[in-house]
Amino acid sequence: MAEQEAAKEVQPKKSKKILILAIVGGLLVAAIAGGAAWYFGQHSSGHDAKQKEQKKVVKDPVFLTLETFTVNLQPDPEDQYLQTDISVQVEDQAQADLIKLHMPSVRSRILILLSSKKSSELLSVEGKKALTAELIAQLSEPFVAGEKPQLVKAVFFTSFVIQ
Template identity: 45%
Template sequence: MKANPKLKAEPKAEVAAPANSKKKLVMILGLVGVLAAAGGGGAWFMLKDKGEEAPAKHKKAASAKVGPPVYVIIEPFTVNLQPENGEQYLQLAFTLQVSGLEEVEVIKNNMPKVRSRLLLLLSSKRASEINTPEGKQQLSAEIMEQVRAPFEDKGPQQDVTEVLFTSFIIQ
């Protein structure tokens, strides 16, 4: 019996074909894996950036409320000023502009703290410091700083946008 060369070639072709197709399958799976990893990384990168920008946009939208301004009227203060030329007094009335009704409630609920802070601030001033327009602007900024300060440890700041003087008398 003579060996038929065609029979030998065919089994070798069958054996070679599965090895070649396994290589192709491994290469295709590897390529799909690389593409999936690249796509996942790109998606993470894009979503990560948008995730950081979204809260900032939300904060801007929340702080830019549309509607009439909201005010908190503060009862007048009468305090002794630091002596310069004899005793002098300051009688001061003002209104706070705040971002919303929630701020009004927070400030009203903490009015004893607000008044205490402001009495300490006002009684530390000299008449010459607050008698000029620049001095009044500085005092306005200091009042805002005192009212914005959290009422509780690690609490949120109050959103006070302006101090509006309604009476300012130095005697």
């Protein structure tokens, strides 16, 4: 009988070890599966967030076409004039509306800048690019002191004639 009791005591210890190993193994598998699900969930949601961010960044361009400008250029050596059509690309419709609201100021700034140029400055591609940069700077200045500057992205010449 003593042997049978000893055998009974040994068997429960083995089944407890197997049970403990099974529970630990199950928890380990569950932890690995949970970690993998979290990792791939974060990766895909991060990817979705990046795609949404890229979609937000890609906006339709907002252009504002200005009336034709005709100005006398500085003598070089003879009198010439410039006639040009300009389109302005702005950040959003609110910026376009702000520029429309202040159109007399916009036109004055552009006319003063254009009439300060000589034809020799404007004939080359580099001269036109420099003029574009100057126009962006002029149009970006706030209309009212202390206000935020306008968000002018680009200036495009749709016609450019010097005579």
